[in-house]
Amino acid sequence: MLTKYTLLSVATLGFIATASADTRIVLFGNSLSDVGNAKRTLNPQGVPWWKGRFSNGPVWNEYLAKWSNHTLVNFAVAGAVSNNTSVQVFDNLTLDIPDTLQQIDTFNATFGGKFSDDVLSNDIAVVEIGGNDILDGITGLYNGTTDADAYSISISSSIGAAVSKLVDMGYKKFVVSNIPDISSCPAGLNAPAASRTALSAFITATNTRTQTILSNMLKDSSLGIKYIRTLDLFNLIVEMQKPEVNSALGLKNTTAPCYVENTNRTVISSCEDPDTYAFMDPIHPTTRAHALLGAVADTLFHDGSFNVTTESLVDLISKYKLKDISSSKNPLYNDDTYTTGVTNVPTIDIEKSQANAAEIANAANESASNSTSSTTSSSSKSSSSSSSSSSSSKSSTSAAGSAKFSFGKLTALAYISSFVYVSTLLI
Template sequence: MVVLTTSIQNTPSITELYVFGDSLSDAGTVFRATGGMYPPSPPYFQGRYSNGRVWVEYLADRLHLSSNQVHNFAYGGATTGSDRNFVPGLLTQVQSHVKTHQKTHSNVLYVVWAGANDYLQGASSTTLPVENISRAIASLADVGAQKILVANLPDLGQLPTTRTTVNSVRLSALTQTHNQGLRRSLKISQQHSDIQIATLDANTLYREATANPAAFGFTNVISPCLAGSSCGSPDTFLFWDGIHPTTKAHRILGDTAFAAIQDAGFVNSGSVLPP
């Protein structure tokens, strides 16, 4: 994580939030594109791949941003690259944005989180996904982006849908290699531009929740709440379905993301009210 050396006392607040990624950050993009058909609601919540709001919405709350100040391009099923089966990948999302936004200002926070679908859909090398994320960041930097929050991947081999499959070990290894490559790539990106990068360490957060569920208020971190029918107490589950977290887990992700941008000096901690 990059921490600014200047005093945060004079740090302006975040005035806009732009989000690029996949179903972990999608707050209704696919739902609108499919005329409200997918993901089905119920059991999914109003176009989210969860039982409630997703982490970037909780982050926006912490930043006191209205819906008009949040621009979410994340698309369920997106990979890190360009279009795949008519699904706009991370690069496509970012490239579409920069075509219409040739210049940004310093009070905008950009969120980039993608990669899981590359590996869940069969990618066997981390080189291209990490390169795609780097290219997306470079494209944002070219139009003046200064504050970027990038998330790494949770252990893809330990999701409810992958845990007991033959791909579990391979996916865990790919996750580790991806996160190592991403960390190196972000250091290089930081050195060669004016951008400041904060990291949401989703991998550590998932691992800690799995190792010590009670500390996070969970009683089940193995099985999905939604298995045929919805469970009775979703807030006690880490996972809503075989891949995606519950809104309780999303809230924790949002709070962790807020702490990360505070640590990086993106916001003045004294000017933001508690949740």
């Protein structure tokens, strides 16, 4: 049974139209990214999520906004998939949670036509989606009732359509996550090897197809895209299992969840210290793991050629002092953040956006205008000697074509049961 979500209805907490950062991260996604736009029906016996986040502290895009000095405009909604229609067709599930395309439509209805070209050209649009498409489709994929190739194509096409909508709005800079390797999360680690391999292959094929679509968009000069960079969640999850990485991060357990729930969402066991675990439940990372993802994203913002490897992650952990970050000691906290959930990161969620759209846009446009005037004045002195350079893009993945992959003919239901419960977690 799918969990129901409702939009948060909370008092606006000291919203200031003029944020401290001149540029924005405009983000769409699911519960890996949600900062409180949606929440589960509260279950006092369930996992103790922190202030609307599906973690025990801030999530990755909050760290990213902090370290990259951006205002965070967050339209991510927990439980979202790339396309509700696709899930209905392939998985026979009807979702009442706004998918990524609907999130972007809501954003466009709120801000469409309000931001100047300068704002749209410099802000960064981020799309993080796809995990729930996999979880919702696991049963059908494994028992053979779902056409795996067709579903994979549908997911990748929907992610491409999301980016296309944002291009139509005028955005030029994009960071798009690939789908994490769920077979390397606690949700998948206890499954039989054959089912883990099949799941990983399906996700890899879908990521490859998505990369091909985005690479083709980037090559289309008529779209005016500056860059599309891939946030590599797939390899991040894999690398977090490496001893060098989890040791550097101070994690004692990356293979089991801190909290274990039964099918009624009642916690039946828990760890002593979530900050030493990589995962709160079988799917959702703890805040220290989120901080690592935030550091990866911040680095990607500045270096489009960045690759997720064991060595690069260990370097980031040291550089960003991630081992010192916890749910109680955190660079995003004010004195009262742990109890209020309000961080020191300028954050605009769906509710604040809809209540203050004109003020937000006016402040952004004024800031961009001032910045452009200043840049024009200083650059005019050296423009004759400057040369243009192409934007970098991480698009080394080979074309997907019509590659086939098989989930095999495993007849026992044991391998399915390893994943069926987590299909209700809806990341």
